[in-house]
Amino acid sequence: MLRFILRRLGQAVLTIFGVMLISFLLFRGIAGDIAAIHAGDKSSEQYKAEWRHRHGYDLPLLLNVHRRLVVEDKTSGPSRLEVLDVRDRNRFSRTGDVLELILSDDSDHVRLGRYVRFLSAESPVEELTGGKPLAGLREKKSDPQPGQALLKFTLSDGKVLEIDVTGSKTVGQLIRRINESPQNIDPATHQKLVESRISDWTFGDLFDAQFWPYLLHSVTFQARSLKNNQKLTDIIAERAPYSLSLTIPAMAVGWLVGMVISCFVAYYRDSVIDRLGVLLSVLGMCIPFLAFMIIGQWVMFRLAPDHAYGLTTSRANIYAPVAIMVFAGLGRTVRFYRTVILDETGRDYVRTALAKGVSVQSVLFKHVLKNCMLPILTNLILSIPFLIMGSLLVESYFGISGLGDLFLTSIQDGDEPIMNGLVFLTALIYTIGLLVTDLSYAVFDPRIRLQ
Amino acid sequence: MNSDRHKVSKPAEPAEPPAEKGRSLLADARRKLVRDKGAMVCLVVIVAYSLLAVAGFAYEALAKRAADDNLPTFAQMADPSRTNEAPSLQWRNLMGADWLGRPVIVKTLLGAKVSMTVGLMANAIAVPLGMVLGAVAGYYGRRFDDVIVWLYTTLSSIPGIVLLIAMRFAFKGVTVLGLDLTGIHGLYIALGVLSWIGTCRLVRAETMKLRELDYVVAARASGRSRLAVLFRHILPNVMHLGIINFSLGFVGAIRAEVILSYLGLGVPVGTPSWGSMINAARLDLFQGRWWELTAAVGAMFLLVLALNIFGDRLRDALDPRLRNV
Numbered sequence: 001m002l003r004f005i006l007r008r009l010g011q012a013v014l015t016i017f018g019v020m021l022i023s024f025l026l027f028r029g030i031a032g033d034i035a036a037i038h039a040g041d042k043s044s045e046q047y048k049a050e051w052r053h054r055h056g057y058d059l060p061l062l063l064n065v066h067r068r069l070v071v072e073d074k075t076s077g078p079s080r081l082e083v084l085d086v087r088d089r090n091r092f093s094r095t096g097d098v099l100e101l102i103l104s105d106d107s108d109h110v111r112l113g114r115y116v117r118f119l120s121a122e123s124p125v126e127e128l129t130g131g132k133p134l135a136g137l138r139e140k141k142s143d144p145q146p147g148q149a150l151l152k153f154t155l156s157d158g159k160v161l162e163i164d165v166t167g168s169k170t171v172g173q174l175i176r177r178i179n180e181s182p183q184n185i186d187p188a189t190h191q192k193l194v195e196s197r198i199s200d201w202t203f204g205d206l207f208d209a210q211f212w213p214y215l216l217h218s219v220t221f222q223a224r225s226l227k228n229n230q231k232l233t234d235i236i237a238e239r240a241p242y243s244l245s246l247t248i249p250a251m252a253v254g255w256l257v258g259m260v261i262s263c264f265v266a267y268y269r270d271s272v273i274d275r276l277g278v279l280l281s282v283l284g285m286c287i288p289f290l291a292f293m294i295i296g297q298w299v300m301f302r303l304a305p306d307h308a309y310g311l312t313t314s315r316a317n318i319y320a321p322v323a324i325m326v327f328a329g330l331g332r333t334v335r336f337y338r339t340v341i342l343d344e345t346g347r348d349y350v351r352t353a354l355a356k357g358v359s360v361q362s363v364l365f366k367h368v369l370k371n372c373m374l375p376i377l378t379n380l381i382l383s384i385p386f387l388i389m390g391s392l393l394v395e396s397y398f399g400i401s402g403l404g405d406l407f408l409t410s411i412q413d414g415d416e417p418i419m420n421g422l423v424f425l426t427a428l429i430y431t432i433g434l435l436v437t438d439l440s441y442a443v444f445d446p447r448i449r450l451q
Numbered sequence: 452m453n454s455d456r457h458k459v460s461k462p463a464e465p466a467e468p469p470a471e472k473g474r475s476l477l478a479d480a481r482r483k484l485v486r487d488k489g490a491m492v493c494l495v496v497i498v499a500y501s502l503l504a505v506a507g508f509a510y511e512a513l514a515k516r517a518a519d520d521n522l523p524t525f526a527q528m529a530d531p532s533r534t535n536e537a538p539s540l541q542w543r544n545l546m547g548a549d550w551l552g553r554p555v556i557v558k559t560l561l562g563a564k565v566s567m568t569v570g571l572m573a574n575a576i577a578v579p580l581g582m583v584l585g586a587v588a589g590y591y592g593r594r595f596d597d598v599i600v601w602l603y604t605t606l607s608s609i610p611g612i613v614l615l616i617a618m619r620f621a622f623k624g625v626t627v628l629g630l631d632l633t634g635i636h637g638l639y640i641a642l643g644v645l646s647w648i649g650t651c652r653l654v655r656a657e658t659m660k661l662r663e664l665d666y667v668v669a670a671r672a673s674g675r676s677r678l679a680v681l682f683r684h685i686l687p688n689v690m691h692l693g694i695i696n697f698s699l700g701f702v703g704a705i706r707a708e709v710i711l712s713y714l715g716l717g718v719p720v721g722t723p724s725w726g727s728m729i730n731a732a733r734l735d736l737f738q739g740r741w742w743e744l745t746a747a748v749g750a751m752f753l754l755v756l757a758l759n760i761f762g763d764r765l766r767d768a769l770d771p772r773l774r775n776v
Binding site for chain 1: 601602604605606608609610612613616617618620621622625706709710713714726729732733736737744748751752755756759760
């Protein structure tokens with residue numbers, strides 16, 4: 001039993017991990033430029049790059065394996081290169097025609113370039129600079145002839161070194177320019193002041209990537225909205241009540257109505273009532289949910305115009321959305337419950353009970369129904385997270401600011417932490433629900449434990 | 452010893468007539484379906500919708516090429532003088548006009564094109580994917596099984612609609628192999644890679660059963676490679692599951708397309724589709740205009756009903772054991 005529980009727990013953890021990986025890859029890996037949405041589409045490349053850096057979007061996605069451009073300070077022992085301007089780490093920036101090396105690393109090495117994964121001597125230099133050529137580029141047409149590209153850095157002895165790297169097209173050329181520049185030779189000792197090269201493959205910062213902090217933030221619910229820096233937990237606490245006040249009644253009423261109808265239909269098995277019930281539920285299944293929603297609201301509007309939209313003004317506003325969710329799900333529910341009940345009535349114990357003279361009602365409602373509850377309750381538990389998100393359409397249509405509505409708006413706003421947080425939350429609830437059902441099956445039904 | 456015994460004698464009687472050739476599973480299913488009047492009616496409806504879709508393609512191609520007022524494209528049918536006209540007996544206004552004065556009946560008929568292609572393409576991706584993954588998981592077992600089961604458990608623990616919306620968001624502005632995923636191609640792919648799970652589950656379970664059967668063991672013993680056994684002996688025997696899931700998956704894809712188009716995440720703006728019709732008409736009821744909503748919902752209802760019933764009958768004909776799944 002303990003082994004079973006442990007194995008199931010392991011599976012659940014792996015599933016959650018998979019969900020996070022998938023939603024992470026979808027929202028960060030493939031999705032377009034989030035910086036463009038939040039920093040403004042028309043803002044400068046530099047501003048966007050800064051935004052990305054501030055929010056950690058400039059790191060590699062999963063694993064940080066890379067080769068960097070390294071510049072070592074040779075002037076005096078273990079020292080560090082200091083730079084003129086500390087604004088962002090590891091990137092070039094062009095100010096006018098002077099290219100400055102800008103970084104804030106506390107290491108002995110100056111690391112140039114962002115995390116370029118496959119940097120080689122042949123890589124174009126644009127890989128280091130975020131797409132901008134070193135020199136020879138005029139930002140505006142009115143600019144004079146492009147000037148020099150200078151790499152400026154302050155050495156550990158306080159001297160400022162300026163190296164002309166104009167015209168370097170590849171990283172290899174850039175390295176040669178730095179190493180062989182006349183300014184790079186100390187006039188006193190004839191030694192090189194700085195030495196530049198491409199580093200070996202670096203595995204040391206393997207987890208200095210986007211995914212792992214994201215994982216930590218999700219598990220500890222620390223994510224914050226990109227839009228207004230509000231904590232995800234606060235947003236959920238504020239909005240969940242609206243969703244719950246919609247889904248809990250919808251679920252309860254839907255279950256009750258579904259049970260009553262399917263018992264009724266199953267009791268009159270193979271009669272006109274049964275046929276009619278099945279026919280109606282098939283027809284109901286085929287009506288699109290949107291039609292239920294739109295027509296439902298219209299009917300509510302005709303009956304009580306004040307209660308057909310929004311939720312905050314009156315409690316009666318909940319009737320229409322709940323009724324819509326119940327009706328839309330009824331066809332499927334009745335069909336499923338009826339199948340379960342009829343499956344159960346075919347069993348031997350039912351025949352035995354009938355043979356020894358127990359009345360049909362008694363068999364149906366006392367024995368059969370009790371045994372049907374297991375699959376029906378499982379079905380119900382598993383639909384919980386789908387109800388949270390399933391009310392997405394209803395919520396946005398009725399102007400109820402619940403979680404489904406939140407998800408839709410955060411998709412529209414490109415608010416990535418909120419989207420990921422909500423996906424994580426639903427998957428978590430679903431997995432826990434599944435786990436609890438499986439374990440309670442195992443506790444109450446010894447046949448499952450043996451498998 | 453009687454030497455006659457060893458003599459090869461001509462058979463006295465004529466050779467026995469060859470035993471009646473057994474019907475294949477598919478032929479058997481076809482017979483069952485042809486006898487089933489309900490299924491045939493549904494099939495006729497489905498074929499009619501498919502023809503409509505083909506006609507829609509043909510018409511759009513012709514109209515685009517002709518660039519002629521007598522053969523207007525759908526966008527050219529806009530007519531400001533007819534905005535929101537109520538249905539009348541004129542053919543153009545049989546189902547009224549929409550907010551740009553375009554005939555709703557044409558819009559609805561063209562909507563069949565989107566729905567049918569989405570259903571077809573999504574399943575053309577999903578069903579082979581599900582079958583191959585399911586067969587590999589079921590046949591090879593162990594690591595393959597673990598990974599594939601993990602993959603579909605993971606995918607199925609995110610609500611489908613959320614995942615679909617997420618994928619459409621992620622595909623915005625992405626181009627792969629010259630296909631712009633923002634548009635309809637992305638819709639096919641998103642639906643395709645999300646709806647293989649049902650097929651995969653069934654095929655995996657069936658393959659696990661087949662794997663232990665004598666004929667598979669014999670094929671292995673006679674030296675066929677695992678891959679050959681998988682493709683020659685196992686996949687053909689789970690093909691019926693693919694067919695069943697293809698017809699049932701159609702409904703799911705059509706529903707999903709309608710919801711996504713309603714949310715503005717489906718077909719590109721301006722493409723006539725039932726989802727965008729419902730979206731355009733959602734406030735119409737309050738102004739007494741029922742025709743656009745009714746046309747879209749009615750067209751979809753009929754198709755989904757036919758597909759549902761036909762799918763059920765097909766399942767019963769191909770695999771009676773699955774009836775209660």
